[in-house]
Amino acid sequence: YAQSAPRKFKADLIYTWLPQSAAFGLWSGYPVVLEMHADTAGRFGAWWLRQFWMSRGHKRMLVTTQALRKALERSTRLQFPDEAVQAAPNGVDLDRYANLPAPAEARRQLNLKDGLTVGFSGHFYAGRGMDLLFELARALPDVNFLWAGGTPDAVEEWRAKLNAVRASNVTLTGFIENSRLPLYQSAADVLLMPYGRAISASSGQNIAEVINPMKMFEYMAAGRPMITADLPAIREVLDETRAVFCEPGDVSAWTSAVKKLLSDEKRRATLAANARRAIGKYTWLARAQRALENMS
Incomplete structure (x- = not known):
């Protein structure tokens, strides 16, 4: 199919996430752009990526992330040519984040509790920091927490845990339609990325070394300050002028960081503004244009 489909559709180029399709594309004489989000997996993953690099063609x-490049070079035992590798972080559709209301107004529109709110959006998978979020809610009973996302089973599991310790300051929304996500994110005064040092992907891989979360760009676009786990791959996009960094899993450090940021409105505004200014180069359109430049 990787060879017949381009001919059928009279393609000028092949763009794929699969190393095997990329190799077949080169063997068929097409220019190929291969996009990688994680290290190779499976018995032949590294072998197919080696075929891509060892084959002739544009x-x-x-x-x-650059960390991912290093991981792929280790897996394939190759050193990739700089001119053929492009760092392409994930991105965001800025139109979805235009004209968002202030946190208090967003909470009013969503019928959420009033008052300072700390938010999280995303999956509740292992390594996403749910245990830390739970401990933060217990440590800061006067702060509202908004957990947006999670499967029905995961939501019920965490609701039961919160009820068991009588933590009534957490709103669990369950699944949120993507079109509504920016409004929920904007309802927070502070947003969290509480990743651990081991993060499970759907493939079962630990992606902590190479993670490039889409929520990071969404948070930046939402114009809200964030506190993030201090992972090297995240520092490829963020620095101390755009976010607060905390040691993964350190409940005391995270509790202190949340308290300090909630009590400092000026710093919240500065961090949010710096991150919002930086997001312009991380749009999906800009990413696509860079990916295809000079590939025809």
Whole structure:
């Protein structure tokens, strides 16, 4: 299919996330852009990526982080040519984040509790920091927490845990339609990325070393300050002028950081403004244009 489909649709180029399709594309004489979001997996993953690099043809590989490039070079035992590798972090659609209301107004529109609110959006998978979020809610009973996302089973599991310790300051929304997500994110005064040092992907891989979360760009676009786990891959996009960093899993450090940021409105505004200014180069359109430049 990787060979017949381009001919059928009279393609000028092949753009794929699969190393095997990328290799077949080169063998068929097409220019190929291969996008990688994680290290190779499976018995033949690294072998197929080696075939892509060892085959002739006009090629480019996109990596979401420089850390991922290093991981892929280790897996394939190759050193990739700089001119054929492009760092391409994930992005965001800025139109979805235009003209968002202030936190208090967003909470009013969503019928959420009034008062300072700390938010999290995303999956409740292992390594996403749910245990830390739970401990923060217990440590800060006077702060509202908004957990947006989670499967029905995961939501019920965490609701039961919160009820068991009588933590009534957490709102669990369950699944949120993507079109509504910016409004929920904007309802928070502070947003959290509480990743651990081991983060499970759907493939079962630990992606902590190479993670490039889309929520990071969404938070930046939402114009809200964030506190994030201090992971090297995240520092490829953020620095101390755009976010507060905390040691993964350190409940005391995170509790202190949340308290300090909630009590300092000026710093919240500065961090949010710096991150919002930086988001312009991380749009999906800009990413696509860079990915395809000079590939025809």
